[in-house]
Each structure stands twice: as structure tokens, then as C-alpha cells.
Amino acid sequence: MSLRTLTRRAGVVLALSVAAALPSIPTAPPAQAVDLSLPSLWQAYKDDFIFGTFGDWSSDQAKYHYRSNSLPNALKLDGQIGNSNTNSLSRQTYLAEAARIDADPTLTEAEKADALEAANEHVVLQPTTGPGQSETVLKQIEAYNAANNLPPDQRKVVRAxxxxxxxxxxxxxxxxxxxxYDAANPKWATPRTMLKRLDDYVHQMMVKYAPYQDVIYSWDVVNEAIDDYSGQIRNGQDPQVGQWGIVFRRPDLDATPDARLKAESAWVRQAFASARKWSNAVGAKWKLYYNDYQDSNKLYEPKLSQTIKMLKPIHDAGNIDGYGMQGRLAWAYPGINQLRAQINAGLTVADEISISESDIRSDLEPNPNYDPTQPTRPVTAADAADPNTQWPTFGSCSWVNKGAANGNTFDVCNSPVRRIPDWGTGSNVTLADSPAIMQKQADFAADWMDLLLSYGGKVKAYQFDGTSDSNTFNRTDGAQLWSGAADHHEKYSFFSVLGAPAREKLRAAIAVDPGDASRYTTDSWSAYARAKQAAAALVPVRIYTIDAVNAVTAATAALTQARQGLVLLNPPTTPGTPGTPTVPPTPGSKGTVEARVRLPRRPTSEHGGKLEVRLVPTTAATGEPTPTGTVVVELTHAGKTVRRTGTLESGVVRVGVQRLAVGTWKVHVSYSGSGGYQALPEDVVKKIHVRR
Incomplete structure (x- = not known):
């Protein structure tokens, strides 16, 4: 018998015992390397959202656990037009056109100026079919999908x-x-030129990548436009320089921040307008996203509010589909409530959410010297004058170590978090793999995934950055699901993430109400009650091992089986012989049904609606032409549940539904059976989209 079979059987025992409520926390990390016999992460989330990676898709580990990927650099501007300041295709084409215009005697000076401006607005893309370049990678993914004959819902896909x-x-x-670009005397293009140039670039990109619609499903149109500290468009004076902000800078509007933001973000609106226009022109169904920067040692305000303000007119114009959260998180900051608020804010300016390049840092802890009444600011050379005000002696920042640990660890003074002093300035596999640290990361990851699952169909994708603590952007921070040790074994967080959708199914099974106990035989109800008690005991239990994941799955199966095994005390009478009880058929002779759900009147956020469930026999039952009994309908969205119970009449239940919040609601339909018909083998799950 394999170890995995033993694990599964042990999980069944755990699930049926209240003792399973006690978490099993290993005292040391697992010894084995990446274990591809464990369940696949993307398969675990296939009913919820696309699960993938921000990084290389081609390793066995990535192919097994991730369905989607983003090319971190190949589709960025420099990957498409080249880095040569003197010999780019755009420069060569411009010079050739300028020479032609200048030599044309038929043109007036005004016509020459217009023609030269048109040349100045035209971008030339470079070939991208070399090793590691964008089209090469996209073709490799297409070839993989074709070679493995993957159906549409299993194909590898790309978030561009x-x-x-x-x-x-x-x-x-x-x-x-x-x-x-002349560094000594740069001649920046005008905002008008740049808006035209941006439109031309987006046009060419949409045309160039239209043939890859079978793998590309969305585009990040704009990334990280707003500065962390000022809440305005990044410009030449910000810690992270933004060339767009240099071109569009409006110092005359500094006294009116909202007017400044609107003026300086004109290029953001243009980018989305162009992406919508040209993607439609090539017939692409790509979702268009704003990708919002997150760094777990920085406050999210005023950046978040300003970002939402910037995106509102884009949303109002119908040019944005999704709000992307990069998800650079830590167990110490931000908190789940803060992330919930960010998701809710994002959904005011977009129809869906994705987490695009996530990790969960283990190296940070709450800063004991944080003063929320004082500003959070970038570290400066002046801070180095007094070592007693620098990490690790005091606070979060260190000028001496500013560039260490990816440059995003000691760069902020008065941050709400600081690096754990014992961690040091580089990576620390020993601490990252210690049970106490792994437990904190895993607990946060579980709560975070629970939050995302509560939003139903509003969350479309989740991408982790990389494949281990040492193979990710934050490679010194213990931020991945797999260890940075040589064997890259799974950390506790791997299992907590894997277990989140299983626990969501467990909660849904517990929430199904089969009705009053008095309707059923004592033995069948007692079995159901025991299974429900065992399941409920597992809900708050933290998951750190595959045993714990299997226990949750087994408890869900046991509860579903017990509910389906409930036996009614008063089976229906046989038609034509009133008052004569029908002898309950043997289990093998019971009829079977399938559920069909429709909305005679769709609920909205303004008025209620009607939902109809029709149970259609697929195998006839002796003496019972149509199913009888009760049907339970549950609608869930963003942590809210609406439950309705109805009695079947001629095999149909119609229930009223109150007005519902805007969003995608999951509809769970359960039927525990009757004297002549078996219960539904599993809950029927549908989705309805509620609009204003």
C-alpha cells in the first residue's frame, strides 16, 4: 500500500472524529523534494478561478501546479521595441522618413512639419521570435496545448x-x-505626441498578438501608475522614476491635487481607450486590466484612493474590465480586513479582480516603533547619521542596507512592519522553514484564500510569483509556498492554500439544510448528525499537512453521503390506492433525478426575482411519477448566504429571491431524496450574475 493511500485512509478517520479538530503541526519541514504526487493547485481551484504563476511556465512543477502564467518581462516595452538608444527600428525609421521629407521639394514647410510629426508618432516593433522572446514562448505554449490535446478548460493560458x-x-x-535620448539635454516629447505614440504602439501590439488569442486571455494595460507616497502619477522626482509623469507633469496644478491627477493621468485613459478600440478591431475578447502595485512594507494610502479615483472615468467609459492586485503580501501586513477593503474598492471601478504576481513574505513582523501619527517616508542619507534610529536597533529603515533584500525591505522609515532582526539582510532558510514562521505564513495564506473564495465569480485569477523561496522576485524573504532549501519541499503554506477550496466545499456541505429531524428515521438522522458534527469540528482547524487536507475532503464526502442517506418516515402513497403506504423500494430500484435551474424573473440590486428548480427523472421510480419532498436552494456571494427551502409540486419548486447585491452569486441546489427517488448525488452549483 502506498504512503498516499495510507494518508487518504487516515484522513477519513480524522474527518469522522471530533479529535480531528486538534491541528497536527509537524516539528520540522518535510524532508522530500517537490512532490508531484500531491494534488495540483490549479486543479484544486478549477471551479473557482484560474491558478497560475508570474514567471516561467515550463518546469514540471509549474506545468503541474499552475495553469496560467505571465511573461514577467518579454511583453514589456523594451522587449517589443528594443533598448538601443541610437539604433532602434523606431529611430532608424524616423531618420529615414525625416530625410525623405526634407528632400521632398513638393512639400511646404508646414506640410513638412506635419509629416515629421506623423513620423515622430510612429513606433516600430522589433521581431520577437528569438530564444526566450515573447512570440517564441507563446508558440511553445500553443504547441504544448496541441501536443497534449488539452480541452479549453485545461489549456495553459497567458495573462499578458x-x-x-x-x-x-x-x-x-x-x-x-x-x-x-540625450541624457545631458533630453528633449521630451509633448503630451500630444505621446498620446498619439501610445495609441500607435497599442494598435500595433493588438494586431501583432491577435493570432495568440487561443492562449492570451487578458492584458495588463497599465501597471503601477501611482507613486506610493504622493498619490500622484510617478514622475522624475519620485523614488521610482516614471517617464510618463515627466512628460505629463503639471506643476501649475500642485495646489489642486484632483485636477493634477486628472491632467497627469491622461496617458492612462488613452492607454485603456486604445486597448479597447484596437482589441475590438482585431476581434479579441481580451479582458483589460489595471495592475496595481503592492509592497508589504508600505502603506496603501493615499495610493489606493487615488488609483480608484483615476480609474473611475475609465470604468465609466467602459474601457476597463479588471482591477489587478499584485498581491505582494506578508503575514504581518496588510491585514485581511484591509485587503477586503481594497477588493471592494477595486470592484467599484472594475467588474472583476485578479491577483497577478503574489507572494507572502515571512521575513517581516510588526514594527514596535511604528508611529501612525507620523508619515511613512523613504529612507534618506541623512538617516544614516544616527545608527540608533536605524534597523535593527530601531524601526524599519536602514540607509546602509537600502539596496539589500531586493531594495524593498529597508527602504521605508516608520513602516508598520520591519524585517525580523534575526533574519539578517539576506535570505535565511533556517528561519523561513522553522515551524513557527511557516505557521504564521500558512495561517495568513488560508485566511487570504478564504477571503478570495468568498467573492465567488468576481475573482478570476491568482498567480504566485515563481516556484520556491529562492526562485521568485522576493527571493530573500521566505515568500513562496515551496522552500528555498535545495530540495524545495512544500511548506505549510502550500497545504493551507491547497486546503482552502476543500474547506469552502466543507462549509457549503454543512450549510445545506435537509429539514427537520422529525421527518427522518432515528438511525439515519443520528448518522447525519454525527457526520455534521465531525465536519463542523474541522472548519476552524488550521491546515499544515496533506493529512489535514484529506481529512477535510473526507469529512465533506461523509457528510454528503449521510445527508443523501436520510430515510423519510412517511413515504408517499401509491396513486389509485389512497391511504395504502407504498413499500419502500430497495436502494437499487430507486429512481434518479437531475436538477434544472432557471430564473423566470432575474433578481437585481433593485428588486427581487423568482428561481425555479425542476427535478427531472432520469430513471423512473416505481409508484412515484414525479419526485416529491423538499429542495434547498442557497445563494452565496462575498460571504453572504441566502437560503430558501421549497416543497416540490409536480417535480417543481419555485422560490422567491430578495434583491441581491451586484455580483456573481453561486446557486447551490440540494435534494435529499424521497421514498421513490434517490437524493442528488452532489449539490448542483450554478452561477447567476446580478446587475443593477
Whole structure:
């Protein structure tokens, strides 16, 4: 018997025992390497959202656990137009066109100026079919899907990242006249030129990647536009320089922050308008996203509020579909309530949410010296004058160590979190793999996934960055689900993430109400009550092992089986012989049914509606032409549950539904059976979209 079979059987015993409520916490990390016999993460979440990675898709581990991926760099601006300041295709084309215009004697000076401006607005994309370049990777994914004959819901897919960004991967020459950047005397293009140039670039990108619609499902249109501290568009004076902010900077509006934000974010609106226009033109069904930067040692305000303000007119124009949260998190900060508030804010300016390049840092802890009455700010050289005000002696920042640990660990003074002093300035596998630290990361991960699952169909994707603590952006921070040790074994957080959808199914099974106990035989109800008690005991139990995951799955199966095994005390009478009880058929002779759900009147946020469930016999039952008994309907969304119970009449139940919050609601239909018909083998789950 295999170890995995033993584990599964042990899980069944755990699930049926209240003793399973006691969490089993290993005293040391597992010894084995990445275990591809464990359940797949993307398969575990297949009914909830796409699960993937921000990074390489091609390893056996990534293929097994991730369905989607983002190319971290290949689709960025420098990957598409090249980095050469003097010899880019855009520069060469511009110079050739300028020479032609200048030599044309038929043109007036005004016509030459217009023609030169048109040349200045035209971007030329470079070939991207070399090793590791974007089209090469996309073709490899297409080939993998074809070679494995994968159906649409199992194909590897890509979240395309990104059309417009800031910093070093946006070549400076793209923002200057003539596509040439003179560092000593840069001639930045005008806002008008840049809006035209951006539209031209987006147009060409949509045309270029239209053939890859079978793998690309969404685009990050704009990434990280707002500065962490000012709440305005990143510009030349910000810690992370933004060239867009240099071009669109409006110092005359500094006294009116809202007007400044609107003026300086004109390029963001243009990017989304162009992406919508040109994606529609090529017939693509891509979802268009804003991707919002998150860093777990920085406050989210005023950036979050300003981002939502910036996106509102884009949403009102119908040019944005999704709000992307990068999800660079830590067990110490931000908290679940803060993340809930961010999701809710994002859903005011988008129809869906995705988590695009997530990790969960283990190296941070609450900063004992944090003063919320004082500003959080970037560290400066002046801070180095007094070591007693620097990490690790005091607070969160260190000028000496500013560039260590990816440059996002000691860069903020008066942060709500600090690096654990014993961690040091680099990676620390011993601490990252210690049970106490792994437990904190796993508990946060479980609560975070529970939150996302509560939003139903509103959350569309989740991507973890990389495949281990040492193979991810935050590679010194113990931030992944797999260890940075040489064997890259699963950490507790792997199992807590794997177990979250299983626990969600357990909660749903517990919530199904079969009706009053008096309707059923004592033995069948006692079995059901025991199974429900065992299941309820597992709900608050933290998951750190595959045994715990299996226990939850087994408890759900046991409860469902017990509910379906409930035996009614008063079976229906046989038609034509009133008062004569029908002899209950043997289990093998009971009829079977399937449930069909429809909405005669769809509920909205303004008025209620009607929901109809029809049980259609698929195998006839002796003496019972149509199913009888009760049907339980549950609608769930964002942590809220609406439950309705109805009695079947001619095999149909119609229930009224109150007005519902806007969003995607899951409809769970359960039927515990009758004297002649078996229960539904599992809850029928449908989705309805509630609009205003």
C-alpha cells in the first residue's frame, strides 16, 4: 500500500472524529523534494478561478501546479521595441522618413512639419521570435496545448503583461522627440505626441498578438501608475522614476491635487481607450486590466484612493474590465480586513479582480516603533547619521542596507512592519522553514484564500510569483509556498492554500439544510448528525499537512453521503390506492433525478426575482411519477448566504429571491431524496450574475 493511500485512509478517520479538530503541526519541514504526487493547485481551484504563476511556465512543477502564467518581462516595452538608444527600428525609421521629407521639394514647410510629426508618432516593433522572446514562448505554449490535446478548460493560458509601465524597462528614447535620448539635454516629447505614440504602439501590439488569442486571455494595460507616497502619477522626482509623469507633469496644478491627477493621468485613459478600440478591431475578447502595485512594507494610502479615483472615468467609459492586485503580501501586513477593503474598492471601478504576481513574505513582523501619527517616508542619507534610529536597533529603515533584500525591505522609515532582526539582510532558510514562521505564513495564506473564495465569480485569477523561496522576485524573504532549501519541499503554506477550496466545499456541505429531524428515521438522522458534527469540528482547524487536507475532503464526502442517506418516515402513497403506504423500494430500484435551474424573473440590486428548480427523472421510480419532498436552494456571494427551502409540486419548486447585491452569486441546489427517488448525488452549483 502506498504512503498516499495510507494518508487518504487516515484522513477519513480524522474527518469522522471530533479529535480531528486538534491541528497536527509537524516539528520540522518535510524532508522530500517537490512532490508531484500531491494534488495540483490549479486543479484544486478549477471551479473557482484560474491558478497560475508570474514567471516561467515550463518546469514540471509549474506545468503541474499552475495553469496560467505571465511573461514577467518579454511583453514589456523594451522587449517589443528594443533598448538601443541610437539604433532602434523606431529611430532608424524616423531618420529615414525625416530625410525623405526634407528632400521632398513638393512639400511646404508646414506640410513638412506635419509629416515629421506623423513620423515622430510612429513606433516600430522589433521581431520577437528569438530564444526566450515573447512570440517564441507563446508558440511553445500553443504547441504544448496541441501536443497534449488539452480541452479549453485545461489549456495553459497567458495573462499578458504589460503595455504601459515606468522605469528602466521603458526605454527613455520612447519618450523623446526623434526616438533619441540625450541624457545631458533630453528633449521630451509633448503630451500630444505621446498620446498619439501610445495609441500607435497599442494598435500595433493588438494586431501583432491577435493570432495568440487561443492562449492570451487578458492584458495588463497599465501597471503601477501611482507613486506610493504622493498619490500622484510617478514622475522624475519620485523614488521610482516614471517617464510618463515627466512628460505629463503639471506643476501649475500642485495646489489642486484632483485636477493634477486628472491632467497627469491622461496617458492612462488613452492607454485603456486604445486597448479597447484596437482589441475590438482585431476581434479579441481580451479582458483589460489595471495592475496595481503592492509592497508589504508600505502603506496603501493615499495610493489606493487615488488609483480608484483615476480609474473611475475609465470604468465609466467602459474601457476597463479588471482591477489587478499584485498581491505582494506578508503575514504581518496588510491585514485581511484591509485587503477586503481594497477588493471592494477595486470592484467599484472594475467588474472583476485578479491577483497577478503574489507572494507572502515571512521575513517581516510588526514594527514596535511604528508611529501612525507620523508619515511613512523613504529612507534618506541623512538617516544614516544616527545608527540608533536605524534597523535593527530601531524601526524599519536602514540607509546602509537600502539596496539589500531586493531594495524593498529597508527602504521605508516608520513602516508598520520591519524585517525580523534575526533574519539578517539576506535570505535565511533556517528561519523561513522553522515551524513557527511557516505557521504564521500558512495561517495568513488560508485566511487570504478564504477571503478570495468568498467573492465567488468576481475573482478570476491568482498567480504566485515563481516556484520556491529562492526562485521568485522576493527571493530573500521566505515568500513562496515551496522552500528555498535545495530540495524545495512544500511548506505549510502550500497545504493551507491547497486546503482552502476543500474547506469552502466543507462549509457549503454543512450549510445545506435537509429539514427537520422529525421527518427522518432515528438511525439515519443520528448518522447525519454525527457526520455534521465531525465536519463542523474541522472548519476552524488550521491546515499544515496533506493529512489535514484529506481529512477535510473526507469529512465533506461523509457528510454528503449521510445527508443523501436520510430515510423519510412517511413515504408517499401509491396513486389509485389512497391511504395504502407504498413499500419502500430497495436502494437499487430507486429512481434518479437531475436538477434544472432557471430564473423566470432575474433578481437585481433593485428588486427581487423568482428561481425555479425542476427535478427531472432520469430513471423512473416505481409508484412515484414525479419526485416529491423538499429542495434547498442557497445563494452565496462575498460571504453572504441566502437560503430558501421549497416543497416540490409536480417535480417543481419555485422560490422567491430578495434583491441581491451586484455580483456573481453561486446557486447551490440540494435534494435529499424521497421514498421513490434517490437524493442528488452532489449539490448542483450554478452561477447567476446580478446587475443593477
Amino acid at each position: 503583461h504589460v503595455l504601459a509601465w515606468h522605469g528602466g524597462q521603458q526605454p527613455n528614447y520612447f519618450f523623446t522627440d526623434g526616438f533619441y
